[in-house]
Amino acid sequence: MxxxxxxxxxxxxxxxxxxxxxxxxxxxxxxxxxxxxxxxxxxxxxxxxxxxxxxxxxxxxxxxxxxxxxxxxxxxxxxxxxxxxxxxxxxxxxxxxxxxxxxxxxxxxxxxxxxxxxxxxxxxxxxxxxxxxxxxxxxxxxxxxxxxxxxxxxxxxxxxxxxxxxxxxxxxxxxxxxxxxxxxxxxxxxxxxxxxxxxxxxxxxxxxxxxxxxxxxxxxxxxxxxxxxxxxxxxxxxxxxxxxGADDVVRRLRAIHVSAALEPAGETDAADEPSVDSHASLGDALSLLLDGAARLAVRDGADLRGVITVAGILRAARRGATAS
Ligand SMILES: Nc1ncnc2c1ncn2[C@@H]1O[C@H](COP(=O)(O)OP(=O)(O)O)[C@@H](O)[C@H]1O
Ligand SMILES: [Mg+2]
The missing domain is CATH 3.40.50.300 (P-loop containing nucleotide triphosphate hydrolases)
Known part of the structure; x- marks a missing residue:
């Protein structure tokens, strides 16, 4: 239009x-x-x-x-x-x-x-x-x-x-x-x-x-x-x-498990994507994402649990900020 x-x-x-x-x-x-x-x-x-x-x-x-x-x-x-x-x-x-x-x-x-x-x-x-x-x-x-x-x-x-x-x-x-x-x-x-x-x-x-x-x-x-x-x-x-308040937030993300911002992987084949272990923290995931990955596959051994994106972490962080 x-x-x-x-x-x-x-x-x-x-x-x-x-x-x-x-x-x-x-x-x-x-x-x-x-x-x-x-x-x-x-x-x-x-x-x-x-x-x-x-x-x-x-x-x-x-x-x-x-x-x-x-x-x-x-x-x-x-x-x-x-x-x-x-x-x-x-x-x-x-x-x-x-x-x-x-x-x-x-x-x-x-x-x-x-x-x-x-x-x-x-x-x-x-x-x-x-x-x-x-x-x-x-x-x-x-x-x-x-x-x-x-x-x-x-x-x-x-x-x-x-x-x-x-x-x-x-x-x-x-x-x-x-x-x-x-x-x-x-x-x-x-x-x-x-x-x-x-x-x-x-x-x-x-x-x-x-x-x-x-x-x-x-x-x-x-x-x-x-x-x-x-x-x-x-x-x-x-x-x-x-x-x-950057110190607080980054410290907070390091204490939060990736599952807090996990999203469904959808239809795409995530086999070639960079990945993190399902026990990683959001702080770890964020470091990898800031190094240029568009999204991260979250894996538990060979199983794909979902994906993490910057937008997803941000949404989760905002939810956290609203709750506190
Ligand atoms: N019309 C004006 N005449 C003189 N000084 C002004 C005028 N408008 C703003 N200032 C000065 O310019 C500076 C920036 O103001 P401003 O842009 O309103 O800041 P903010 O919106 O970030 O609070 C301040 O020091 C303010 O006093
Ligand atoms: Mg103003």
Whole structure:
């Protein structure tokens, strides 16, 4: 139906606010491949929001370039640029005098869809973000919970079906249970429809639940950019290791038996695949996988018990993290 989602690439991006002694973003070079769910993680003030806002040009960099789908964003009209990017922030900024439906319909109306099209799109989106029953459509934002407001904000951001979604601590003001639901739904949305997502958070658990690619920032710079599990296993610096609690997790994986992340081998013949013994730990399996094996056969003597993949370990680790 639609083209594959675009890459976002930062090339030596610097942003120094007027009068500031230090750059808020200080030389970021980074590629986020199209379709990736990338999470920027770091402490308050490290430059996450500033970097995110250079993508939709709410902030112009002092120097450097941002390319979206290979096109220098400085050469694109900001209004047109933003039409391809949903943007969700913490206090969504819903229009208080408008109903839920009217809020969601803002963009379809702007682009001149007719009433029937708009109604259909609003219905679709209400469904996509699992807003509660029909009665809610005619409510005003103040009559919604924080989580429901975030759902409306997300629906509104998705209205034009943008190939890029920018999210800045979108669930920061939502209670813990609702937050978990929203995280699951954002992950499910991403699985259904390929988009390039750039999601900012200071919450390590949230970052690990969502990220394909985890980008740790510190003092305006990228400290490390890697898939979450690779970062856990091989944090580039002590700062990263401390931030994500790498010591604990790797130690935890070493104490867990491979069976905790075992998946069925399926139809394929696993005879030629690298393998581990069924008594190995997830820590052992992870070391082999990080050396380049796509998956490992788990064997008990000659018997094939199943397979282990990085994604499977990650799912198991997330289950473990949720339980603890
Ligand atoms: N509009 C602004 N004017 C001046 N300084 C700013 C502005 N926005 C952010 N900053 C400063 O830039 C740094 C990075 O801020 P920000 O990107 O908001 O960090 P984060 O989102 O990681 O908390 C901080 O030191 C902050 O005070
Ligand atoms: Mg911020």
């Amino acid at each position: 639609s083209a594959s989602p675009p890459e976002i690439r930062f090339d030596d991006v610097v942003k120094t606010f007027g009068g500031a002694a230090r750059a808020a973003v200080n030389g970021v070079t980074l590629s986020i491949p199209g379709g990736t769910f990338a999470v920027i993680l770091g402490p308050s003030g490290c430059g996450k929001t500033t970097l995110l806002k250079t993508v939709n040009r709410l902030i112009e960099p002092s120097s450097g370039f941002i390319f979206v789908g290979g096109v220098d964003t400085a050469s694109v009209d900001p209004v047109r640029l933003r039409r391809g990017m949903g943007y969700v922030i913490q206090n969504v900024g819903l229009f208080p005098h408008m109903t839920v439906s009217e809020n969601i319909a803002t963009v379809p109306r702007l682009v001149g869809q007719d009433d029937a099209q708009i109604r259909r799109r609003v219905d679709e989106l209400i469904d996509v973000v699992h807003l509660p029953p029909a009665e809610y459509r005619e409510r005003r934002p103040r009559a919604l919970s924080g989580g429901q407001q975030q759902r409306v904000g997300l629906a509104r951001a998705l209205a034009a079906d943008p190939p890029i979604l920018l999210m800045d601590e979108p669930f920061g003001a939502v209670d813990a249970i609702e937050r978990t639901h929203l995280q699951d739904e954002v992950a499910a949305l991403h699985a259904q429809r390929a988009r390039t997502v750039l999601f900012v958070t200071h919450d390590v658990d949230e970052a690990f639940r969502l990220a394909d690619l985890l980008i740790v920032m510190r003092d305006g710079r990228v400290e490390q950019s890697a898939p979450p599990l690779a970062m856990l296993a091989r944090p580039a610096t002590a700062f990263v290791s401390d931030l994500i």
